[in-house]
């Protein structure tokens with residue numbers, strides 16, 4: 466069963482389902498794609514449902530819009546001027562500039578990430594930018610790992626790492642102690658990067674997620690829960706290339 470909500474110029478369709486556990490009130494859900502579902506008690510007439518939905522119109526419209534803009538944010542990048550790209554947790558506006566033959570440059574400048582290339586088609590821009598992110602990731606991760614190992618008593622030498630693009634993971638540690646780090650991590654804030662590096666360093670000592678692993682992590686990274694949560698919040702937008 467479908468219903469329709471009008472709010473200003475907006476018209477939002479919603480699906481009505483019956484829920485026998487509800488006594489008198491309806492329950493409204495907005496899904497990740499902005500779809501609206503209304504659960505109603507058995508036998509509640511549609512007019513009563515419409516009334517209840519109308520009462521919460523503002524709330525519904527706000528949540529539908531939020532879901533849609535989150536979705537838009539997570540769309541694959543198109544690598545054209547004006548698009549947002551991230552570096553160390555900051556948002557930069559991409560500016561693509563046609564340069565002379567032989568030029569190939571990326572620079573951060575006044576809140577912009579400027580890419581200068583002789584050929585400015587999105588494929589070339591994507592390739593150049595991906596290479597730039599990888600360079601930055603290698604430099605940042607190497608420096609940071611050295612710094613962290615310096616105060617990490619259980620690990621004596623800076624471990625080797627490789628960059629590995631993963632869809633759902635920021636980092637991993639092989640049983641042999643080799644780290645893999647997602648180059649997309651360089652787009653996250655510095656403290657979130659630090660959390661991932663410390664997490665992987667702890668795996669050099671504790672190879673699982675045991676109690677002692679978390680005790681070690683807590684010792685070197687007391688804020689890890691908050692930092693992890695923050696990073697999880699970025700996952701959708703940063704892991705999309």
Ligand SMILES: [Zn+2]
Pocket residue numbers: 664668674
């Ligand atoms: Zn782990």
